[in-house]
Amino acid sequence: MVDFDVVDLPDADHVAEGEQAPDFTRPLVNAEFWEDVSLSALTADGPVCLVFYPMDGSFPATYIWNELRDRDIGDLLTVVGVSISTPYAHKRLIEEREMAVDLFADPANEVARDYGIAHDLDGMAGLSEPRPAAFLIDEDRTVQYAWVAEEWPDFPPYDDLEREIRALVN
Known part of the structure; x- marks a missing residue:
């Protein structure tokens, strides 16, 4: 039995395939x-x-x-995460889960806003987090693949993401 409600998210005007990914600088943990x-x-x-x-x-x-760890896609290209968690929380997550990826800390959720995927948290005025999303970005910062959640919770179509990664790096 599911302990949570599945919620449809409003449409997102997110960065799309063929567009240039916004550049940003944040703490990378x-x-x-x-x-x-x-x-x-x-x-x-x-x-x-x-x-x-x-x-x-x-x-x-x-x-x-x-799921991303089990697919070993980090062996094919750089995989990095972005969330509203602090560098301290990221460091704990990386240590506890023995993760081999780096994580950008974006507590103000500005990067998600720039990518068009900020999600206001219900009942919490002024608080938002990124909706789950994956962007495959080439050396010119052109988005080659984009997936953005349409409901919460939602997860990337891992087979599609892996196929796109393999096509880009081969």
Whole structure:
């Protein structure tokens, strides 16, 4: 039995395939430290899979990162996450789950707003988080694949995402 309601999300005017992904600089957290890094610095080294997810500790975050880990797509290109969680929360999540990906901290949810995927939290004035989304971005920051949740909770179509990643890097 499901313990939560599935909620339809309003339409999102998000960054689409063929458009340039907005650049940003935020703290990028790994298992050892964090530092301010730009998306363009990451794409300069090759394609990036940018994954937006709700805050650390939420069940969607756990499901998303477990599935991506099990598919080993991080061996094919850089995979990074973005959420409203702080660098401290990211560091804990990375350590606890033994994650091999880095996570951008965006507590003000500005990056999600720039990507058109900010979701206002019901009953919490002024608070928002990113809706789950995945953007496959090439070296020129052109979006090659975009998926954005249409309901909560919703999860990326992992087979489609993996197929698009393999097509881009091969």
